[in-house]
Amino acid sequence: MPEHTSFFTYLIAQFPALEHNMGIFGETFVGHRPVGAHAAEPLAASIGVICLVLILALLVRPALVKGQAVIPDARLTLRTLFEVWIGYWYGLMKDMMGPRRAKRYFPLVGSLSLFIVVSNCLGLIPGFSPPTSNWNITLGCAAVVFVAFNFYGLKANGLGYIKHLFGPWLGWPYIPVNILLFFVETLSVCIRPFTLSIRLMLNMAVDHLLLTLAAGAVALFLPLPVMVLGTLVCIVQVLVFCLLTSIYIALATDHDDHEADAHAGGGGGGHRAGAAVPAAAAHASGA
Numbered sequence: 001m002p003e004h005t006s007f008f009t010y011l012i013a014q015f016p017a018l019e020h021n022m023g024i025f026g027e028t029f030v031g032h033r034p035v036g037a038h039a040a041e042p043l044a045a046s047i048g049v050i051c052l053v054l055i056l057a058l059l060v061r062p063a064l065v066k067g068q069a070v071i072p073d074a075r076l077t078l079r080t081l082f083e084v085w086i087g088y089w090y091g092l093m094k095d096m097m098g099p100r101r102a103k104r105y106f107p108l109v110g111s112l113s114l115f116i117v118v119s120n121c122l123g124l125i126p127g128f129s130p131p132t133s134n135w136n137i138t139l140g141c142a143a144v145v146f147v148a149f150n151f152y153g154l155k156a157n158g159l160g161y162i163k164h165l166f167g168p169w170l171g172w173p174y175i176p177v178n179i180l181l182f183f184v185e186t187l188s189v190c191i192r193p194f195t196l197s198i199r200l201m202l203n204m205a206v207d208h209l210l211l212t213l214a215a216g217a218v219a220l221f222l223p224l225p226v227m228v229l230g231t232l233v234c235i236v237q238v239l240v241f242c243l244l245t246s247i248y249i250a251l252a253t254d255h256d257d258h259e260a261d262a263h264a265g266g267g268g269g270g271h272r273a274g275a276a277v278p279a280a281a282a283h284a285s286g287a
Helices: 007-013 016-025 037-065 078-097 099-122 135-157 159-166 172-190 192-217 223-252 258-264 269-286
Strands: none
Touching: 007 037, 037 078, 037 099, 037 135, 078 099, 078 223, 099 135, 099 223, 135 159, 135 192, 135 223, 159 172, 172 192, 192 223
């Protein structure tokens, strides 16, 4: 994304020594350029987003711990927003992989959804840049997803997770076909973090660039339609990223005790969850 002036730029300008000391961060992972004020802006914004999410979570937690969540609020509150957001993602994961696995893997998807949606919406505020418009940030999120779903798959299925990369056993004469399938499946798994990160980064960079151009042309009222469209893009990109993350986890842990999932879901839950994964994948691809 092109470098531009933001509130962070003005803040750094007030402390010249701070900008000079940014050299201790070394070089950027993507591009291997020295870290300056613009290179440090996404990292600083990400830290700010994490702190903001933690503060909001701490504000909501007392009401949930005391059991007040049983009684809905009469008006829209912070607790209501958290309940609706978290409830939507948990319900989506439960339909996809069953209640047992959804409860186990929900913290990762729920945390990612909160971080990404707040980061995306930060770009709607004049003078701020969304951290997710920088590939260093989105690649970091995708790398966490990549390590997580592979770890979950190995933990759930052991060597069976590696074995499924060879595809179904076709017999001794077709061993070269199974070997070819292994390389194709391995390549498919390895490019997942790149497709996740580049998709999110490009969409948010272009969205923020359009919003900046609209706001620069006419500062009042005219950018509002672009901001409405930008809000839609922010939500859709969260949906795509976290939905694909859920699909990767569901596929990696697909053989993780189906009977327990079926029992927890009242019978047949595991089969319904398995059937939901291809449908969700098709939906995410369309988005």
